[in-house]
Amino acid sequence: MADINSSAKTTPQTAGGEAATAAGGAPRDAEAAWDIIELLFFAYRDFVGDPDAVLLKYAFGRAHHRVLHFVNRNPGMKVADLLDILNITKQSLGRVLKQLVDQGFIVQKEGAQDRRQRLLYATPKGEALSLKLAQLQTERINRAFGELGPGAHEAARRFLTAMIDGDNREGVLRQIARADRAKTRG
Amino acid sequence: MADINSSAKTTPQTAGGEAATAAGGAPRDAEAAWDIIELLFFAYRDFVGDPDAVLLKYAFGRAHHRVLHFVNRNPGMKVADLLDILNITKQSLGRVLKQLVDQGFIVQKEGAQDRRQRLLYATPKGEALSLKLAQLQTERINRAFGELGPGAHEAARRFLTAMIDGDNREGVLRQIARADRAKTRG
DNA sequence: AAAATATGTCAACATGGCTGACATAAATTC
DNA sequence: GAATTTATGTCAGCCATGTTGACATATTTT
Numbered sequence: 001m002a003d004i005n006s007s008a009k010t011t012p013q014t015a016g017g018e019a020a021t022a023a024g025g026a027p028r029d030a031e032a033a034w035d036i037i038e039l040l041f042f043a044y045r046d047f048v049g050d051p052d053a054v055l056l057k058y059a060f061g062r063a064h065h066r067v068l069h070f071v072n073r074n075p076g077m078k079v080a081d082l083l084d085i086l087n088i089t090k091q092s093l094g095r096v097l098k099q100l101v102d103q104g105f106i107v108q109k110e111g112a113q114d115r116r117q118r119l120l121y122a123t124p125k126g127e128a129l130s131l132k133l134a135q136l137q138t139e140r141i142n143r144a145f146g147e148l149g150p151g152a153h154e155a156a157r158r159f160l161t162a163m164i165d166g167d168n169r170e171g172v173l174r175q176i177a178r179a180d181r182a183k184t185r186g
Numbered sequence: 187m188a189d190i191n192s193s194a195k196t197t198p199q200t201a202g203g204e205a206a207t208a209a210g211g212a213p214r215d216a217e218a219a220w221d222i223i224e225l226l227f228f229a230y231r232d233f234v235g236d237p238d239a240v241l242l243k244y245a246f247g248r249a250h251h252r253v254l255h256f257v258n259r260n261p262g263m264k265v266a267d268l269l270d271i272l273n274i275t276k277q278s279l280g281r282v283l284k285q286l287v288d289q290g291f292i293v294q295k296e297g298a299q300d301r302r303q304r305l306l307y308a309t310p311k312g313e314a315l316s317l318k319l320a321q322l323q324t325e326r327i328n329r330a331f332g333e334l335g336p337g338a339h340e341a342a343r344r345f346l347t348a349m350i351d352g353d354n355r356e357g358v359l360r361q362i363a364r365a366d367r368a369k370t371r372g
Numbered sequence: 373a374a375a376a377t378a379t380g381t382c383a384a385c386a387t388g389g390c391t392g393a394c395a396t397a398a399a400t401t402c
Numbered sequence: 403g404a405a406t407t408t409a410t411g412t413c414a415g416c417c418a419t420g421t422t423g424a425c426a427t428a429t430t431t432t
Contacts, residue, residue: 031324032317032320032321032323032324033320033323033324033327033328033339034259034320034362034365034366035343035362035366036327036339036342036343036346037255037320037323037324037327038259038358038361038362038365039342039343039346039347039350039358039362040230040233040346041252042346042350042354042358043346043347043349043350044226044230045273046349046350046351046354047226047349066227069223073220073224087231131218134218134219134220134223135218137218137219137223138217138218138219138223140349141219141222141223141349142219143348144345144348144349145348147348148344148345148348152341152344152345152348153219153222155338155341155342155345156222156225156341156342156345157221157222157225158334158338159330159334159338159341159342159345160222160225160226160228160229161225161229162329162330162331162333162334162338163229163232163233163326163327163330164225164228164229164232165232168228168232172224172225172228175224176220176221176224176225179220179224180220180221
């Protein structure tokens with residue numbers, strides 16, 4: 001962002017500071033939380049931008065990244081579960097998934113109990129790429145937590161969790177916890 | 187997300203788990219910050235999903251939302267500034283901007299000093315829509331801050347700020363502060 | 373045997389990114 | 403004052419990734 005301030009000279013009138021959140025607590029209800037809305041926009045923009053350069057070398061996009069990420073984190077997950085997480089149609093998923101399979105980043109295995117299922121697994125190659133991308137993003141996260149004090153990780157986790165749809169939240173947390181176990185051990 | 191747990195064989199325990207961040211500080215460097223990466227994904231997905239239903243009624247998409255949002259927040263901003271914020275090309279911007287102008291949500295006025303500029307302003311109609319969308323998102327944000335204790339707003343602001351590219355951060359903060367002044371009075 | 377489920381596929385279309393080339397008017401520079 | 407640079411717009415086409423709808427196949431469930 002070169003310079004969003006170049007037009008700054010004329011516009012502002014009186015100084016005003018501390019408009020929305022006066023002292024300690026929540027903003028006045030009528031007042032929109034502009035700061036968080038915009039910070040979230042910029043933070044997320046930079047956050048998802050990190051892996052782009054790497055993905056470019058593989059001729060992959062963000063769609064591939066998302067698929068690879070969740071498959072790697074949830075070895076043996078069903079296609080339907082992935083669709084639910086990504087909130088896209090099977091046709092959209094099909095395209096990128098096919099490329100990831102064709103190029104050896106993901107394999108599909110027939111389900112043991114239910115042989116209709118095509119369970120998804122990252123190959124070593126896929127796991128390596130997924131990890132590489134995650135660590136790029138982790139660098140940014142750790143840099144942030146390093147700038148902030150201790151407790152920042154927990155605070156961020158609580159904030160982000162509270163931002164998730166209530167009816168999703170438990171499922172998401174379970175999914176994260178489960179994936180942690182799956183990947184931490186082996 | 188219907189059910190990402192259908193394939194969850196065992197019972198989950200507590201979320202979060204001490205896996206990555208032992209005690210006070212930053213995670214072990216080798217460990218990717220999976221939890222934050224995924225929470226950010228889900229939180230942002232739900233966050234930007236809120237306005238979609240409203241936008242549908244106007245036959246607008248997220249691109250329109252972003253443009254309208256920043257124009258409303260920065261009355262009189264230059265086209266070039268908007269391009270910098272959105273990180274897109276003028277051709278991409280042109281398409282959605284034209285629709286917003288044609289349908290009376292944004293007006294362009296010739297710059298006073300520099301008559302090449304087409305300064306952007308939200309019309310009352312545009313301001314109303316922008317506010318409506320922002321308040322949808324604000325509901326989610328305030329609900330989150332309500333669930334968390336006091337200080338959550340400040341903690342979130344600090345976390346999100348720290349997640350922004352270092353060379354962007356000051357500009358972003360200035361932009362937010364300036365917009366607050368411009369819109370609070372106005 | 374019939375119905376439901378998990379997955380895949382074909383075809384068409386929409387949105388919103390992109391590049392490249394070029395046009396216009398106004399400001400700036402020589 | 404002519405030449406150049408800047409701010410913006412526009413045409414044309416391409417690409418990635420989302421959508422809907424219809425249909426196919428194998429397998430499980432009823």
